[in-house]
Amino acid sequence: MSRKNQTLGEFIIENQSSFKYTSGELSRLINSIRLAAKVVNHEVNKAGLVDIIGAAGDTNIQGEDQQKLDVYANEKFIQTLTNRNIVCGIASEEEDDFISINSQDENNQNKYVVLIDPLDGSSNIDVNVSVGTIFSIYRRVTPVGTPVTLEDFLQKGNQQVAAGYVVYGTSTMLVYTTGDGVNGFTLNPALGTLYLSHPYMKFPENGNIYSV
Template identity: 70%
Template sequence: MELTDNFRTLGEFIIDKQEDFQYSTGELSRLLSAIRLASKVVNREVNKAGIANIIGKVGNQNIQGEEQQKLDVMANEIFIEALSQREVVCGIASEESDHFIEIKCGTNAHLSKYVVLIDPLDGSSNIDVNVSVGTIFSIYRRVTEPGTPVTLADFLQKGVNQIAAGYVVYGSSTMIVYTTGNGVNGFTLDPSLGTFYLSHPDMTFSKKGKIYSINEGNYFKFPQGVKDYIKYCQKEEDDRPYTSRYIGSLVSDFHRNMIKGGIYIYPSTSQSPNGKLRLLYECNPMAFLAEQAGGKCTDGFNRILEIQPTELHQRVPFFCGSFEMVEKAEEFMRNAAEQE
């Protein structure tokens, strides 16, 4: 990357934009800096995975009953360590952990106003075949009084209460994309300097795209509304058929669709009636980003950000992307439901 005066580092950007953040006290800047640091460490590990004997399964299962990859465990430890040491979060919930973690290190731990929910390595099964993976994070102000121990209620908040969210994509280049409720911006890592530079300012979804992303191998398990929408996408009419693109890593699929225009769908199935994606670690942060980028995100009927969580590892169906594409998918879902 050739550096010019137009390139701002992530650190500079965070400082410049502090006034746009209603709770600006410097703590959020420190929190985002911790995520930036952890992402660079994870990026290093991901890039040497094939030669460092850290690919493959670790032999354990996470709370969802899924086989943990070695890098899942490593990334989880890296992010928890980085976030814990800054004394700006009082609790962390991770997709890889059964329960939330109360942060007690430091003298000001209980005074911290923020909790973080994180999917440390989304799409980690793709590591073995050298396909892009990512990290997803979500930040809330706690609802209980600072100075008291963090509780489950601090994490079980609606997505509309998020104060920041984002993801890191570890691909041909490594990027951090995040929002604090004032648009979406992307920063690309210059590996020679170890610095993230603003490369994608004011990222937006086009209102209508031409890509649909769904695991069509599960077609016969999908609700009728999803089947009808897939047929609509494939029909030669007007500006269709659309292009089918599915990586199997939410971060990568979402990132591509935001840049090129498209919809990502992970619906309920006959085997998983609530879908597979986690509301708190994946759907809420991606929904916040999508809406800030002019897109839309629902469970097929209801706005994702308005769903009240009832448990840490709750799953929901997920329709996310270009506004008009999501609305059309919802139309097919409603029509099918009315005919049942």
């Protein structure tokens, strides 16, 4: 049973056996997202002090004006996921096409693809409103040992292995699920550590407001 206030790293290790696939790759993948989120969080929190707010002068695949922090977050997540040699493909809102990653362990042996919006709502930063990262993880459907194709990314939602988000706000939280409950982790900025703060999150049975 996971205990409140344990670190995200401890939680991942303790609950690895409950993952649908227990090879350890998914644990390393969640840890990579954690690392990139902490780096992005540091940059977001000093956005008003350095020249990283405002438009970058380009548009993304959705036709939206890219902000400087969009570009920064995109680079950091792609860099972290690529350097750790865990995924075989990444689809980002800030890229015109998916990225096929040739793994260093020969013949594209990695099994996971990540779909990500590295920094959703980045235009809110100029007015000091929360922004976040959204991610979804799938196992590839094309044969291991071949380059990924569009088919690996266009899978149904019920085929997700894990999904979650990071909110960079008054407190920074990483929330994710691997299909066995939803758990939220809050960053302690003094230590740079994410702690389990919201175990087994659920919708309340009754509430005054319902919002999607």
